[in-house]
């Protein structure tokens with residue numbers, strides 16, 4: 001399997017930037033539920049996220065569907081096998097981008113609500129710096145804690161920008 005080198009992202013190398021949020025051309029099929037292309041996800045991530053017995057797993061590669069209105073989170077590339085959020089141990093940020101209580105950073109446990117609370121009490125957000133420092137200290141485990149299986153920083157930046165745009169935080 002030949003693989004192009006991934007495009008650069010802004011995450012520190014310790015975050016596993018090779019699997020970060022920058023979209024790539026997809027050689028495999030789209031999500032069987034919503035038809036949008038999914039992102040390859042390591043089997044270890046699916047194993048870590050499933051709340052059902054791992055005997056459910058198929059011998060296939062899995063992809064992650066980030067479409068907010070699609071109920072499926074993972075699907076098998078060859079075997080179809082869509083897996084919905086109810087079969088998982090975590091609620092998935094991408095499926096609830098406006099929900100203040102769903103984690104956006106699963107390693108250091110930040111939600112839109114905790115991000116807003118910091119801004120309300122201190123006047124600014126240090127969440128990106130805090131996560132970056134945690135990554136550099138070797139304390140992140142995105143591949144087994146984050147449903148997308150990769151670094152959350154892109155999502156965290158998007159949450160901060162989104163809440164600023166809406167005037168929720170200054």
Ligand SMILES: [Zn+2]
Pocket residue numbers: 031032033034035036065066067070071072
């Ligand atoms: Zn989908």
